[in-house]
Amino acid sequence: DIVLTQAPLSVSVTPGESASISCRSSKSLLSSKGITSLYWYLQRPGKSPQLLIYQMSNLASGVPDRFSSSGSETDFTLKISKVETEDVGVYYCGHRLEYPYTFGAGTKLELK
C-alpha cells in the first residue's frame, strides 16, 4: 500500500498568517495518464471531510483561492494564506493512484 506521511501533525497559526502542510508519498503519484493523483481534504470539527484540492493543484469548486497546492511526484505542500477561523480542522492528503486508496494521518490546524 502507498504510505502518505504528513507533517507536522499539528500546527498553530495566528489568523491572517500563512500555514503550510507537507505530504510525502512512499511511491510516485504520477499516473500513466500524466495526472498526479494527490488530493487534499479538510475535516472541520464534527463534520464530514470536504475536498479542497484535486490532482495535486486544482482547486475544488467553492474552495477559496487562499488554498493552493504544489509538489513533485512524491512530495507535496498545501499552503493556506491568510488563515481564517473557518480553516480550523484536520487536513488530510490522499491518493487515488491504485487500490487501496489511502490517506495521510492528518494535520490538525488550530488558531493561536
Added chain:
Amino acid sequence: QVQLKESGPGLVQPSQTLSLTCTVSGFSLTSNSVHWVRQPPGKGLEWVGAIWSGGSTDYNSALKSRLSISRDTSKSQVFLKMNSLQTEDTAIYFCTRNYGSYWGQGVMVTVSS
C-alpha cells in the same frame, strides 16, 4: 441538489454482519461512483471501497474478504455489507459521491456486546 445520507444500526454485536444504506438524491448512480470511507473515533480516514457507475466494485484489500457493496439504482441506494465484525470496525461510516466534494453526514457504528 446533491445529497447523500447514510443509515443503519448504531450497534452491532461482534461477529455479526453490518448492513448500511447510502440513499442519494440529485444525481444518478449510473453516471457516478459512490465510495465508502470510515473513521474510527478520534482517528484518521480509511477508504473502504467503491461501486462504479457501471456497477463494478473495488474493495480495500484489508477488508475484501468480509465486504460487499451493491446498489439499487431504482431506489437510488447503495448498500454496504460487512461480516464478522470486530471491535476494530467501530467507526463513523461515510458515503461520498465520486470520492469528491459531496459526502454524507456519516453514521456511527459501534461493535460491542
